[in-house]
Amino acid sequence: MSNQQKHHQNNKKTLLNNQLSLFRQVCVIGLGLIGASLAQAIKDNGLSARLVAVDRHAPSIAEAIQQQLLDTGSARLSDVVGGSDLIIIAVPVQAVQAVFADIKQAMDDGQLATDCIITDVCSTKVNIIDAANAVFGSLPVGLVPAHPIAGAENSGYHARRANLFVNHSVIICELPTTSDVAIAKQRLLWEAVGATVMTMAADHHDAILAHTSHLPHLLAFNLVEQLASHDDNLDMFRYAAGGFRDFTRIAASDPKMWHDIFFANQSAIVSALDEYGVYLQTMRQLIIDKDSTALMGILGRAQAARRHFGHMLASTPYTDTSTMSASYIITPSNTVYGTIAIPGDKSISHRSIMLGSLATGITHVTGFLEGEDALATLQAFRDMGVTIEGPDNGKLTIHGVGMNGLKPSKTPLYMGNSGTSMRLLSGILAAQPFDSVLTGDTSLSKRPMERVAAPLRAMGAVIQSTGHSGTAPLSITGRDKIGKPLQGIDYELPVASAQIKSCLLLAGLWSEGTTTIAQPEVSRDHTERMLSAFGYPVTVDGNRISVTGGGTLTGGDIAVPADISSAAFFMVAAAISQGSELTLTQVGINPTRTGVIDILRLMQADITLSNETHVGGEPVADIMIRSSNLVGIEIPEHLVPLAIDEFPVLFIAASCAQGRTVLTGAKELRVKESDRIAVMAEGLQTLGIDCTVTDDGLIIEGKGSEDKGVASESGDINNSHPVFGGGQITSHHDHRIAMSFAVASLRASTQITIEGVETVNTSFPGFAELANQIGMSIQVDSASA
Template sequence: MQDNKEFGNVLIVGLGMIGGSFAKSLKQNGLATLYGADRRSGELTLGVSAGVIDYPAQLDGETIQKMDIIILATPVRAMESVLSEIKPYLREDTLLTDVGSTKGSVVAAAAAVFGEVPANFIPGHPIAGAEKSGVLAANPRLFEKHMAIVTPLPYSDPDLLDRLHRLWRAVGADVVSMDVEHHDHVLAASSHLPHLLAYTLVDALANADRSQDIFRFAAGGFRDFTRIASSDPTMWRDVFLANKDATLATLDLFTDRLADMRKAIEESDGASMYGVFTRAKSARDHFLRLLEQRTLGQAQEKQVSIAVAPASSVQGQITLIGDKSLSHRALIMGALSDGVSELANVDLVGDVKVTMQALRDMGVVIEEFGHGTVRVHGVGRKGLRAPIAPINVHDSATSLYLLLPILAGQDFSVEVIGEGVLLNTPFTHLLSLMNLSGASVSSAAAGCLPFRVTPADIKSVGGELPGEPSSRLISSAILLSLFAEEVSEFKTHFPLDAKMRALFEAFGVSISGDQLLKVQSNNLCGAQFELPADLQQVVWNVLLAALLPGSSIRLYGVSSIGRMQSLFDLLAKMGVRLHWMDDPSGVFGARVLGVSFSKLTPVSLSALQVYEFREVLPQLAVAAVYAEGVSVFSGVSQLPYFYEDRMSAIVDGINQVGGDCRWDKGMLQINGQIPEGGDLDSAGNDLVALAFLLLSARCRQGGTVRDCQKLLNQIPNLEEIMVMLGLKSSLHI
């Protein structure tokens, strides 16, 4: 009886837009012989003439018994009647499925007809459609890159279930499985409620006193929102009656939130309104990202190169964007505090956007006012809300280190995921810190993402921090201490930077000690301050002016406390001419710094100094290229692998353009000389690209740095800075 095509004989019962599209897709791809049954004889005639089906059919014994697959595409309220009609003739090996948007009522109808749901009846539902109806609206590509939900029952035939999956994939759908009850609640919220709101809104406005003007002057938003009110009224009446309980539950949730919004408007509560709008935008953006991934796949980043011409000099005065590391922490502390924080000169790009988006996904209102000024409405230590989706740190290790401890202190479970190189990076030290403190974090194999965080009682952070010390791990321990039941006291071989200490203390965290840190906090309060200039950008601009003859610049908002002072002492030792223009001010001791061309001298860094300055080591190595003599960097091979890899790329680049870098007994030696120049490939690493730009600026023939897209993502105004300073450069895509 079976046709020799892949799916044999397929009967579509109900040649509407969904049933017709399914039939047309199978027919055009030569996957089945298509039969159609419909109570409207005119639709059958149109179906044959339009090439949607091969043959019209009736629901009689001759037809039903020769079918390999039967798809019920009728209104959900008609299911019981159709099932009763085909029951006497249905073969046990015939796959019987449907496309209805409610599943509980369909399963109930099958149970009423058959006594119990037969193993060959497996419900399904495509998440696709349009406002048009009838067989002439059939679109063979309707299901491509759309979800198709299969809702198998405990006793569904596994062979037929596999065939159903293959059937949906054959028409281009992405197939997922879901239980019946969960499907009906999900669809009540995502599909049924929006239709109900659209119908009700249009009906209410159509009967309003000013209905004619309302419709005459309605803009695109009204059109877009109410588009679905043009759908088939009969079908949707049946849907709401069939899925009554789930729809009412979702409607009650919505009306409660609508009442809250009405109250916020009535009381002019702008913060509450902004919070709702922020969370809604975050959820909508998440949906659009998922949709884009399904329809377009991952977009490829543009390959951007930056060419630097020789014989440049830089002049002028600029205010650099705030420190990236401090920006992450300031946003998090503002979110965990009570009250409102006013923060100025915050870096709101690159990795910091990841942290900010995660906070917004968990209900934190963050208002942006331009030029890095934000207002963070704190929710308190344990006031974050469960996000609608896993927290995605993308490729930002800093976001992971700083978000994981605050997630561990909340009362909800959450999954943390990442992308790119982060997926294969083991975070053993971070996980060790979390678990030793009583936090509940489980991971994939080898301590890699994804992580699962569940509520747990955090006792305290004590002992010695695991692994090599780092500012990120120290900050993780401090943040984790905010949720501890006892006072935390832990040891680190690497002192907490004075800028980090100042930031935490500005929000009410008391941190005593140098390498044995004691962390206490009673109340976290909102703070007001301006962040100092970003470390990497300060060093880059300082060395750029020092390397190029005729240069003289002023940098505003430069911090001169903590590790920054040690770095400036090192630069001064290398011969960089630094001129402080005023006294330190503000929380971070910010000052105006003048820099001019300098004759550089070689430097020898101990292993301890190499570790201390590891973040800016690529730029220091470039500075050593133009020093008169041999510089030695010890202990580079002892750095964590990602710092060592970064330095290996720098060494290769220096030698490629005519410099002289070599390894000798584990030490890096750089023989000072002016390289010729050429092409340099940063391999997408933003800090390598930044150092290569510095290297190219003094090369005799200039240089071109490849793959700079991530650098421009991290410093989007870099081109503007180069133009303001007069650096001869150009971007190429």
């Protein structure tokens, strides 16, 4: 909850504690759906000592009094308004000026105080303010124009619902002439009936609503009229599919109300219609021309945008939201067995979208990881005008726009929880002619971005990060405003980071001269490999990688291998459990990513690689791993960058090893989705493991024992004794933390519960199902959401 929200909540509590009700008497003018629903909500929540209403429909007034909703009511304002301190106008917009005239007369007659709060629930705001000016001469100090974004198919008094406004937005126009008390009490009223209050200027409100509400209603009315006018209208309505019913549902709304709204907001609606006409004509021409690529681009972007904006506004994942704030409840099991396929490599999936979009021609991608992080990258390029078909079972078709074909996004580019997306895209966007803004969810917005922003500035980029720690949102100024291209630089990475290296290499594609990156240790080289696969020259000289700007990329076929970072969880699972043998097929074994295999082998894990080949320029192999008698080691620092994402699950392996394991040189782990060293240490200690956090690593005292880890009579390693206790683990919404402690359950004495596992979908959708397939017992519990 924000400070502002807390302030309003405290105000509400104070007001409601200091008096029985917010208002002495509320007068509702108009007992249609909105007016009657608000009256019912006020009554049910005890927000007014008295409630009166004005409506020309006498049966509605009589029924409301008989049902004890109203204290009294009438067709005339003067009969009931005396003593009211809040008037709610809920009549069609064209009738509001006449209501204002009645209110002014009541003030002149002494029935109402001149500072009485006056509000409305109309869909337009500029005309309401103009009408008030015309009647009162100047705006009353109690006038608070408002618009609840809520409704229903049925209208009238009988359609009222006290919960109509719960979890809906209400827009308040805070006028400079309005008293602070009037604004505060209106905000408290709407919050008390369950609405979320936001503020907006009146003219901006009318323009936004013309597009999002008024235009859809106009189109729905028009489509129904069009079909009803056909000679064969009966068959058209008889065979209308669900899409027609869903789209035209709103045409069942009150015609008089919408007639008035269309006239009241004439200018904004005509502008929205004109813009819609341009888009419609474009669509018509694409169908005539049978332009498949362009039409798919529009349809694909529209489909994705419909989902994307909902996630962006709510900062929720792209995949199944039913498991938000979910938990794993894991019953210990002892053995894993079988042959499984791991989802596609996340790093390569990101880069296939980026380079495929910037290439000339079409790129076909197979094995694409349909996790949230990669979907964030996909959506960003759709937002910048790239036509992308899919994903469909890991298959994508990308219609590249070339090196200079990206278009500015009309909204900030939302990266979700993906640090890779934000850092790599920063390099691409720093070279574009247009301005860009990169934003992300709450977790991503805490992660450091100056590590890419600073060297990009050295190339001539203009990037503004947020706050003292240099976090997102990132604002990037377009080259058109700066007037010159980026300049190639020689840059020495302070740490071995594939994300920083890739960001600068991508920026170098548009830079004048050569960009050379020197890294202290080898880091994953997917960017270099994929640039070469797309035909862009890359020079590698030891730990120095160079690109020269001005080249082009050519589309082709990209096969994404299985992700070794995801495979690592199952490699450790088989190594630490009893009588296990697990084969993982066609896993990427890029030598800059195989640190996890090297480290496990140093710990004496039984790992065999077979069927080694190359897919899309990347080496792959089947990996078989058996139960192993692991030993603790001092992890060589040169292997740290090659296994940086796998250390959480390697900590689980170290806990099951005999003796001490020491990790140093891993500060990078502190700035991932969480501080993975601190969070893992906290969880390990909860489960009974002795470990010590250091500045750049972790020391783990393994609980494997020499006599317990010997082979049984059948020849299998006997890893049956528990290493971990049970307990409740907080993953800090870090996907790798959650999956690592799931693996720990194989050597736990009792049940383990892991909270915050919904982010597993960022890198490994279907993890729990696959784990259960090989013998684990993971229950996903979303009831805690």
